[in-house]
Amino acid sequence: MSSQIPVEAVKLTAKQFASNQDVRWCPGCGDYSILAQVKKVLSNIGASRENTVFVSGIGCSSRFPYYMDTYGLHSIHGRALGFASGLKAYNPDLNVWVVTGDGDGLSIGGNHLLHAIRRNFDINILLFNNRIYGLTKGQYSPTSEIGKRTKSTPDGVIDYPLHPISVAIGAEASFVARTVDVHVKHLADTIERAARHKGTSFVEIYQNCNIFNDGAFQYATDKQTKADNIVELVHGRPLIFGKERTKGIRLNGLSPEIVTLGEGVTEDDLLFHDEKAREPSLAYLLSRMHHPEFPEPIGVFRAVERSTYEDVLQDQVTAAIERGKGDLDDILNEGDTWVVA
Amino acid sequence: MVTTTKTKTASNTSKAVELETVTVRFVGDSGDGMQLTGSQFTNTSAIVGNDLNTLPDYPAEIRAPAGSLGGVSGFQVNFSSKRIHTPGDCLHALIAFNPAALKTNLADLDHGGILVVNSDAFSQSNLDKAGYESNPLEDGSLDDYKLFAIPVGKLNAEAVADTGLSTKAAGRCKNFFALGVVYWLYERPLEPTTRWIEQKFAKAPAVVEANCKALKAGYYFGETAEIFPLTYRVPPAKIPAGKYRKITGNEATALGLVAAAKLADKKLFYASYPITPASDILHELAKRKNCSVKTFQAEDEIAAVCAAIGSSFGGAMAVTGTSGPGIALKGEAMGLAVIMELPLVIINVQRGGPSTGLPTKTEQADLLQAIYGRHGECPMPVLAASTAPDCFTMAIEAFRIATKYMTPVLLLTDGYLANGAEPWKIPSVDGLPKIEVKHPTDPDNYHPYQRDENLSRPWAIPGTPGLEHRLGGLEKDALTGNVCYLPENHEKMIHTRAAKIAKIADDLPLLEVDGDQSGDLLVLTWGSPFGATTTAVEQCRERGLSVSHAHLRYLEPMQKNVGEVLSRFKRILIPEMNLGQLSSRIRSLYLVDTISLSKVQGKPFMIREIETKIEQVLSEI
Numbered sequence: 003m004s005s006q007i008p009v010e011a012v013k014l015t016a017k018q019f020a021s022n023q024d025v026r027w028c029p030g031c032g033d034y035s036i037l038a039q040v041k042k043v044l045s046n047i048g049a050s051r052e053n054t055v056f057v058s059g060i061g062c063s064s065r066f067p068y069y070m071d072t073y074g075l076h077s078i079h080g081r082a083l084g085f086a087s088g089l090k091a092y093n094p095d096l097n098v099w100v101v102t103g104d105g106d107g108l109s110i111g112g113n114h115l116l117h118a119i120r121r122n123f124d125i126n127i128l129l130f131n132n133r134i135y136g137l138t139k140g141q142y143s144p145t146s147e148i149g150k151r152t153k154s155t156p157d158g159v160i161d162y163p164l165h166p167i168s169v170a171i172g173a174e175a176s177f178v179a180r181t182v183d184v185h186v187k188h189l190a191d192t193i194e195r196a197a198r199h200k201g202t203s204f205v206e207i208y209q210n211c212n213i214f215n216d217g218a219f220q221y222a223t224d225k226q227t228k229a230d231n232i233v234e235l236v237h238g239r240p241l242i243f244g245k246e247r248t249k250g251i252r253l254n255g256l257s258p259e260i261v262t263l264g265e266g267v268t269e270d271d272l273l274f275h276d277e278k279a280r281e282p283s284l285a286y287l288l289s290r291m292h293h294p295e296f297p298e299p300i301g302v303f304r305a306v307e308r309s310t311y312e313d314v315l316q317d318q319v320t321a322a323i324e325r326g327k328g329d330l331d332d333i334l335n336e337g338d339t340w341v342v343a
Numbered sequence: 344m345v346t347t348t349k350t351k352t353a354s355n356t357s358k359a360v361e362l363e364t365v366t367v368r369f370v371g372d373s374g375d376g377m378q379l380t381g382s383q384f385t386n387t388s389a390i391v392g393n394d395l396n397t398l399p400d401y402p403a404e405i406r407a408p409a410g411s412l413g414g415v416s417g418f419q420v421n422f423s424s425k426r427i428h429t430p431g432d433c434l435h436a437l438i439a440f441n442p443a444a445l446k447t448n449l450a451d452l453d454h455g456g457i458l459v460v461n462s463d464a465f466s467q468s469n470l471d472k473a474g475y476e477s478n479p480l481e482d483g484s485l486d487d488y489k490l491f492a493i494p495v496g497k498l499n500a501e502a503v504a505d506t507g508l509s510t511k512a513a514g515r516c517k518n519f520f521a522l523g524v525v526y527w528l529y530e531r532p533l534e535p536t537t538r539w540i541e542q543k544f545a546k547a548p549a550v551v552e553a554n555c556k557a558l559k560a561g562y563y564f565g566e567t568a569e570i571f572p573l574t575y576r577v578p579p580a581k582i583p584a585g586k587y588r589k590i591t592g593n594e595a596t597a598l599g600l601v602a603a604a605k606l607a608d609k610k611l612f613y614a615s616y617p618i619t620p621a622s623d624i625l626h627e628l629a630k631r632k633n634c635s636v637k638t639f640q641a642e643d644e645i646a647a648v649c650a651a652i653g654s655s656f657g658g659a660m661a662v663t664g665t666s667g668p669g670i671a672l673k674g675e676a677m678g679l680a681v682i683m684e685l686p687l688v689i690i691n692v693q694r695g696g697p698s699t700g701l702p703t704k705t706e707q708a709d710l711l712q713a714i715y716g717r718h719g720e721c722p723m724p725v726l727a728a729s730t731a732p733d734c735f736t737m738a739i740e741a742f743r744i745a746t747k748y749m750t751p752v753l754l755l756t757d758g759y760l761a762n763g764a765e766p767w768k769i770p771s772v773d774g775l776p777k778i779e780v781k782h783p784t785d786p787d788n789y790h791p792y793q794r795d796e797n798l799s800r801p802w803a804i805p806g807t808p809g810l811e812h813r814l815g816g817l818e819k820d821a822l823t824g825n826v827c828y829l830p831e832n833h834e835k836m837i838h839t840r841a842a843k844i845a846k847i848a849d850d851l852p853l854l855e856v857d858g859d860q861s862g863d864l865l866v867l868t869w870g871s872p873f874g875a876t877t878t879a880v881e882q883c884r885e886r887g888l889s890v891s892h893a894h895l896r897y898l899e900p901m902q903k904n905v906g907e908v909l910s911r912f913k914r915i916l917i918p919e920m921n922l923g924q925l926s927s928r929i930r931s932l933y934l935v936d937t938i939s940l941s942k943v944q945g946k947p948f949m950i951r952e953i954e955t956k957i958e959q960v961l962s963e964i
Contacts (some may be wrong), residue, residue, distance in 0.1 A: 021813070023825060043696070051811050060816075068825075071811055072811050073656075074811075075653070075812070076814070076815025077815065078679050081676065084648075084650050084676075085649045085653035087639070087641075088651055088661070089805075090476055091637060092658075093806070096657065104918075117641075139779045170823075208807070318632055319635060319636075321632075326633060327633055327634075328631060328633035328635075330605045332601055333598065334598060337589070339586055339588045339769065340389065340392060340587050340588075342584050342586075342587060
């Protein structure tokens with residue numbers, strides 16, 4: 003089942019999705035790459051401008067809608083999903099995207115994230131995770147690592163971070179993926195898969211804030227180290243990583259462990275990825291693999307089919323109308339009535 | 344089901360006395376079924392053609408400890424053969440199911456009034472819980488009342504003994520036994536209630552049989568036991584001809600919203616989070632999917648208003664409903680709707696505050712919150728319904744203004760209006776005003792913030808090719824709507840948004856004065872004190888006092904002639920269920936002195952409270 007995206011007769015180019023507004027992110031910001039790939043994906047899937055809506059909250063990432071020549075709502079802090087939910091529930095035909103960040107989506111907007119995901123609206127949530135508050139100039143965020151020194155934590159962060167993928171899987175998202183701003187092809191492919199998924203697609207994008215948290219994901223982006231620090235998830239394939247692709251992930255009971263291929267270990271001994279598993283437990287286990295103990299998985303953790311909120315709501319409306327269309331006169335005259343002569 | 348107004352009279356052996364107006368109150372434990380009993384009495388009184396007004400009064404706890412003072416639930420019905428506007432000041436009869444209910448309600452019973460008590464419930468333990476040192480049924484303390492101590496529990500158990508119900512289930516019928524007794528006392532027919540029982544419990548024939556038996560047994564007990572020396576008859580009211588139904592404020596609000604969508608030829612989207620006393624609007628609308636109504640129970644108040652705004656951006660007739668605490672949470676998003684200039688109706692069914700306050704009781708202390716309660720210069724029209732049926736009219740009016748002026752509109756009702764019932768002359772749909780809504784489709788010269796003669800911007804919706812645009816909370820360029828931080832532009836936009844709302848005054852009917860058009864005293868009201876004030880002023884005028892009444896349904900902006908109307912009177916009296924919020928607003932807007940009559944007990948005004956104040960003010964002129 004794929005998303006029913008309203009399609010243009012002739013595909014628009016990526017450029018045709020750009021608005022006439024100047025992009026105002028800091029030079030070198032990871033957001034530029036994401037913006038470019040989203041436009042490319044909209045072109046690839048044949049989206050139309052008039053049926054596409056970008057909704058955002060507040061934060062650097064949330065300026066995104068202004069740069070797209072589609073319909074857009076730049077709303078209030080943390081609440082983008084509230085707006086998107088109402089819009090999609092009212093008009094299921096729209097192609098709705100939500101752009102949020104680690105502060106907007108997981109701190110002030112954490113509640114809405116859980117509920118939008120569990121309702122499984124057919125929307126795409128792009129969570130730009132830079133592990134810092136950028137627009138307010140450098141306070142720690144709910145994904146900042148413990149001990150991190152920021153303007154608001156001069157002696158180091160003392161709260162444990164949230165892991166966005168674990169949160170999404172905990173809320174039983176039907177599509178969960180992770181990608182990285184500078185891995186352009188992987189970024190585009192992942193966003194396209196999210197766009198084509200019918201149901202809530204949650205994509206965590208590692209995004210570099212070169213002003214307030216530069217290099218936060220260097221382990222995952224540096225050419226020298228990335229092969230050892232990330233493992234790409236491919237449905238039906240074993241988890242293999244490393245520059246020489248000699249290392250793999252094996253399950254030891256309920257815990258993953260790193261093994262080296264060859265030393266009595268074959269590919270068949272490794273954990274094979276199953277993004278379609280009904281139970282989210284395996285996907286959750288993968289979401290618990292963190293640097294530096296483990297290579298961090300990127301790609302699609304979970305992609306399962308579930309009915310969407312807006313479709314079931316629309317079905318209920320249609321069924322109610324089929325049982326007898328409501329007539330206002332009849333409704334006003336419901337119940338016991340009496341006539342005064 | 345249509346019935347005529349002909350009253351069925353009982354084959355009555357006692358003497359019947361004709362009365363103009365009667366007020367009765369049923370009180371018991373919150374598990375005794377008082378709300379049900381009261382609404383059945385209301386329904387029957389409506390069907391026999393009385394004018395009526397009700398006041399359900401229940402505790403915040405679903406089941407407070409049995410027999411406790413805090414767990415008492417009541418339902419007051421005022422029914423009359425003339426026009427009435429309040430649930431009544433003093434009780435003609437009090438029906439008390441236990442000592443706690445008696446203790447907390449006796450003060451409202453008329454001297455010499457009828458007191459029916461369930462004597463079975465006057466056990467030592469219940470007397471202790473109510474704090475009675477001796478049994479009031481025996482110690483002579485009720486000698487001033489016409490006391491009828493009926494062993495309701497025992498008589499009911501005997502009446503339903505052969506229905507096969509368990510003792511516990513049989514005990515649940517006792518409110519119908521008592522209702523039967525009261526039906527006898529006021530010569531009400533049993534049919535509407537037996538019909539309701541048959542429908543409600545259609546799947547449980549034994550329950551139908553037992554409840555109907557209990558109801559009839561109570562009625563026949565009244566007749567055969569001849570305990571009442573008199574019965575009372577309230578003839579049908581002389582009210583304007585037409586077809587009527589009973590309606591509560593929340594029902595009327597919900598139907599008004601459905602009607603507004605129909606009148607605009609659009610679809611309704613209602614997003615809400617459960618909150619007392621507004622939840623019934625959500626329940627009512629959730630049943631209306633066959634009118635293309637979509638409801639969304641959001642995860643919280645903020646998500647609810649945001650979802651409503653999102654749907655409005657998509658072209659919906661969007662509404663969010665709540666009570667005061669919810670409005671506090673929605674404030675930021677309401678500001679966004681103001682700057683994005685999207686139509687939205689926000690309903691506040693006011694309750695006692697601050698904070699959780701008195702969640703099940705009424706108050707009207709959110710007026711200043713409605714007008715001012717957002718950051719920044721954030722003007723928003725504020726309307727208020729005056730009666731339960733008026734909620735229907737004002738819901739439509741809120742949508743007319745919201746869509747014509749592209750603005751969120753706050754509609755204030757309150758807990759008393761929301762739950763209280765009145766007869767409603769059912770309007771014909773053809774007679775209701777159409778709401779004209781336009782969505783532009785032509786990309787030529789389209790600018791998201793280009794204004795029409797009403798200073799209103801175009802409502803272009805997603806799905807329309809060529810009109811793609813972005814809205815947001817950042818200040819916008821006055822024409823294109825693009826983000827704009829220029830100082831002069833911000834000032835211009837602030838003035839424009841304020842001017843747009845102020846201009847709505849040109850589009851409102853003028854304020855009318857009931858009574859002399861000038862004189863010593865004008866009583867100025869808003870919201871639910873309309874009812875008690877109407878009657879109080881009428882009665883004072885019958886006694887020759889120089890007093891008039893004007894009622895505001897538009898609080899922001901106000902009608903253009905308000906200042907002029909006020910100038911025609913020597914004194915202005917403003918009764919409000921708050922500490923004088925309208926009063927302070929009137930003073931600041933019109934530089935006139937006002938006298939505030941304040942009541943904040945979680946209960947509506949009584950007629951006599953307003954009459955007394957009118958007499959006092961006039962005596963001091």
